[in-house]
Amino acid sequence: MSIHRFWIEIVMVGTGVACALALLIATLGAVAGAAGTALGQQQSKAPTAATVRTYEGMVTCSRCGARHSAELNRTAADCARICVHAGAQFALVDGEKMHLLEGDLSLLKKIAGQRARITGSVTGNTIRVSSVATGT
Numbered sequence: 293m294s295i296h297r298f299w300i301e302i303v304m305v306g307t308g309v310a311c312a313l314a315l316l317i318a319t320l321g322a323v324a325g326a327a328g329t330a331l332g333q334q335q336s337k338a339p340t341a342a343t344v345r346t347y348e349g350m351v352t353c354s355r356c357g358a359r360h361s362a363e364l365n366r367t368a369a370d371c372a373r374i375c376v377h378a379g380a381q382f383a384l385v386d387g388e389k390m391h392l393l394e395g396d397l398s399l400l401k402k403i404a405g406q407r408a409r410i411t412g413s414v415t416g417n418t419i420r421v422s423s424v425a426t427g428t
């Protein structure tokens with residue numbers, strides 16, 4: 293009879309340990325969930341940096357900017373398209389300022405190397421293009 297009692301005690305101790313671990317994990321999960329919710333609320337209250345503005349300048353690439361190499365014997369449009377194909381981004385250059393452009397690549401390829409008026413949402417140094425007008 294003492295052998296049966298020994299196994300019952302082992303099962304009871306194992307059950308107690310399992311319940312204690314389950315309670316600990318549930319508590320940690322609840323604390324982590326509450327912290328994540330509080331963080332999400334703080335981030336959603338932060339003011340958004342994106343504003344819609346209109347910029348004018350030369351559509352080029354982020355690699356060359358306004359200074360395409362004359363030694364390559366290419367137009368500014370061809371140079372910008374080649375650089376973007378090689379990993380650069382389209383950019384709008386106005387004087388010494390350069391803004392990266394995000395948007396429809398086929399539209400940006402058409403206006404590469406031209407002066408344009410770009411309207412879009414600005415976040416940091418990047419313009420998310422919503423409309424384009426050339427010949428400005």
